[in-house]
Amino acid sequence: MTPSSTLPEQIATHLRRNILRGVLAPGDPIKERDNALEMGVSRTPLREAVRILAKEGLVILRPARSPVVADPSLEEARASVEVLQALETLSGELACRNASDAEIAEIRRIFEQHSSLSKTAEGDALIDLFEVDMAFHTAIARASHNPALAETHAAFLARMWRQRYLSAVQRRARDRVHHQHENIVLGLEARDPKRVGAEINAHISALINNLVRLYAARDAGQEITSHEKGIE
Amino acid sequence: MTPSSTLPEQIATHLRRNILRGVLAPGDPIKERDNALEMGVSRTPLREAVRILAKEGLVILRPARSPVVADPSLEEARASVEVLQALETLSGELACRNASDAEIAEIRRIFEQHSSLSKTAEGDALIDLFEVDMAFHTAIARASHNPALAETHAAFLARMWRQRYLSAVQRRARDRVHHQHENIVLGLEARDPKRVGAEINAHISALINNLVRLYAARDAGQEITSHEKGIE
DNA sequence: AATAGCTTTTTGGCATACCAAATGAAAGTC
DNA sequence: GACTTTCATTTGGTATGCCAAAAAGCTATT
Numbered sequence: 082m083t084p085s086s087t088l089p090e091q092i093a094t095h096l097r098r099n100i101l102r103g104v105l106a107p108g109d110p111i112k113e114r115d116n117a118l119e120m121g122v123s124r125t126p127l128r129e130a131v132r133i134l135a136k137e138g139l140v141i142l143r144p145a146r147s148p149v150v151a152d153p154s155l156e157e158a159r160a161s162v163e164v165l166q167a168l169e170t171l172s173g174e175l176a177c178r179n180a181s182d183a184e185i186a187e188i189r190r191i192f193e194q195h196s197s198l199s200k201t202a203e204g205d206a207l208i209d210l211f212e213v214d215m216a217f218h219t220a221i222a223r224a225s226h227n228p229a230l231a232e233t234h235a236a237f238l239a240r241m242w243r244q245r246y247l248s249a250v251q252r253r254a255r256d257r258v259h260h261q262h263e264n265i266v267l268g269l270e271a272r273d274p275k276r277v278g279a280e281i282n283a284h285i286s287a288l289i290n291n292l293v294r295l296y297a298a299r300d301a302g303q304e305i306t307s308h309e310k311g312i313e
Numbered sequence: 314m315t316p317s318s319t320l321p322e323q324i325a326t327h328l329r330r331n332i333l334r335g336v337l338a339p340g341d342p343i344k345e346r347d348n349a350l351e352m353g354v355s356r357t358p359l360r361e362a363v364r365i366l367a368k369e370g371l372v373i374l375r376p377a378r379s380p381v382v383a384d385p386s387l388e389e390a391r392a393s394v395e396v397l398q399a400l401e402t403l404s405g406e407l408a409c410r411n412a413s414d415a416e417i418a419e420i421r422r423i424f425e426q427h428s429s430l431s432k433t434a435e436g437d438a439l440i441d442l443f444e445v446d447m448a449f450h451t452a453i454a455r456a457s458h459n460p461a462l463a464e465t466h467a468a469f470l471a472r473m474w475r476q477r478y479l480s481a482v483q484r485r486a487r488d489r490v491h492h493q494h495e496n497i498v499l500g501l502e503a504r505d506p507k508r509v510g511a512e513i514n515a516h517i518s519a520l521i522n523n524l525v526r527l528y529a530a531r532d533a534g535q536e537i538t539s540h541e542k543g544i545e
Numbered sequence: 546a547a548t549a550g551c552t553t554t555t556t557g558g559c560a561t562a563c564c565a566a567a568t569g570a571a572a573g574t575c
Numbered sequence: 576g577a578c579t580t581t582c583a584t585t586t587g588g589t590a591t592g593c594c595a596a597a598a599a600g601c602t603a604t605t
Contacts, residue, residue, distance in 0.1 A: 086376055088588080114556070123590040125357075128557090132361065136368050138461075144319060145557060145596060160459040167403045171396070227392040229370075233465065240461075320559080346586070355560045360587090377566060377587060 092122060092130035100139055100150055101242055102208070107152030111140060138240035155296040158244050159289060165237045166285040169218060172234060173277035175225035176269060184224040185269050191217045192266045199255050207250045214249050215242075217262060221269070248291040257287060324354060324362035332371055332382055333474050339384030343372060370472035383472075387528040390476050391521055397469045398517040401450060404466060405509035407457035408501060416456040417501050423449045424498045431487050439482045446481050447474075449494060453501075453513075480523040489519060 096116075099105045117127045131148050134140045138161070140148045153161070176184075195213040202210040215238060222234040238245070248254065261284040268277035328348075331337045349359040363380050366372045370393070372380045385393065408416075427445045434442040447470060454466040470477070480486065493516040500509035 112556070124557090125589055125591090129361075129364070132364060147556070157460070161461040163407075163459055164400075164403070164462050164465060167399050168396075171399045175395075227395055228389070229393040229469075230396050233396060233469075237461075237465075344586070356587090357559055357561090379586070 088122065089126045089129035089133060092120065092127055093133040095120065096130060096134060097137075097139060097239070097242070100134075101246055105150050107150050107243075109150045110147035111149065112147055137236055139242065153244075155293065158241065158292055158296070161237060161241055162244075162285060162289050162292065165234070165241060166282060166289075168230065168234045168237060169222070169281050169285060170278045172222040172225045172227075172230060173265065173269070173281045174274040175227055175230070176221050177272045177274040177277055179226035180224035180269065184220070185266075188217065188220045188224065188269060189266050191220055192262050195262065196259055199259060208246075211246050211249050214258075215245070221265070224269075244292055244295075245288065247295055248288055251291070254287070254291060258284075261287070320354065321358045321361035321365065324352065324359055325365040327352065328362060328366060329369075329371060329471070332366075333478075337382050339382050339475075341382045342379035343381065344379055369468055385476075387525065390473070390524055390528070393469060393473055394476075394517060394521050394524065397466070397473060398514060398521075400462065400466045400469060401454070401513050401517060402510045404454040404457045404459075404462060405497065405501070405513045406506040407459055407462070408453050409504045409506040409509055411458035412456035412501065416452070417498075420449065420452045420456065420501060421498050423452055424494050427494065428491055431491060440478075443478050443481045446490075447477070453497070456501075476524055476527070477520065479527055480520055483523065486519070486523060490516075493519070 096105070096111070105111070111131055113124045113127050113131065117124045120127070131140060131142075135142045135148065138153075139151055141151050142148050180188075191213060195210070195217055198206070198210045198213055218238065219231075219235060222231040225231065249258070261280060264280045265277055265284070268280055328337070328343070337343070343363055345356045345359050345363065349356045352359070363372060363374075367374045367380065371383055373383050374380050412420075423445060427442070427449055430438070430442045430445055450470065451463075451467060454463040457463065481490070493512060496512045497509055497516070500512055
């Protein structure tokens, strides 16, 4: 997907995907020796890759300890999404002012691609669906013509990657997401900052609600998981 | 010699101070070999330190090229301050909801310290004045009780350190800053998010105006600087 | 049999050696 | 004399080796 120029970036992308797909579960340690040999690279670039993921908030660094895959509490996730909300709202408002017609047309194209995928996606295709979803939001951030904003937004998106993934693949949410995305696109085409801002706010608020439910479900299943661990 | 933290972090702090104090001028390359030997450390930790500063936006990384001390254009600075504005506004609004009375009292204390310093500060004391100014805004961000927000805010503050410093020490701005800070404190004590948000917005907007003037002045003096360079 | 202390092993941190790409200078050609 | 091409030097990127600290396992003692 990303023919990233530098090696550490490629490794980071690889690890990121593994974290997203659950191959590396939250709480798992990332041992630099093992992963380095496993991926056929040396420890140095892998080390840098881990720093990149740490900066994105996907892994936690501890002094003189194995980094571990981040496992944010509900409160931590909510706090990050709150910031994400402010960033995306600002993105939308600025995009109304600064985006070119071509950029808005591109955003609509991504929206329609997402909509059609959304109707059929299942199994592994869910990851594709999700990546299109992320591309939609990223395109809006870039259309703000504010590089610092787009960059920070991308960082928070990456940080909430897993949470948004778990939320986005739920069947029940898809219709709502479709309509909210549609309204955002319509607002951009009308270049109506108020409307876009309000729609994005509602969109992210729904995400927060989803997260609350997801965490509640996860915590309910926690006991079972610990039983399984005991059996192993 | 390991009182505070990890070695890369210490190196980053050292370089950061040098950048902010102007020892390393904007545009200067950071050659990892030279700096490493100069500081008596190896390239590996210095390399990591540079990455930390890059993440903070103080240095720019280019593929297969020496990193250079960032020298943001007016448009880049304006873009960053725009994000800072959104972050500080959100901080203020959340602080109205989440801050403890003690935290708000502390913010007032910082405000009053800043006000009294502002009346007399000159020369080197300007740095103290400025640091109190930064502490004021940082305290509000922390009072939001949103760690992700406080962290990101701190990052942008560091990124704009030099710009805000140049702006803050201007005599002409001091009265305005005093009144705006006062209104922010009053809004916080009344726990009125609308008011705090509006005041912070105005405060940062004034900063943007200041930056425009500062950059205009700097660009006017640019020719002289380039003459000096030519002589060297 | 349980626990405390010690030893072994694992793992991350730092230094350094090697490699490849980019830059600047010098020389040769048009 | 100017431009291009090439080669040397500089500099970042990567691999690897060594070291110190932490975790785990074992033994000895109570």
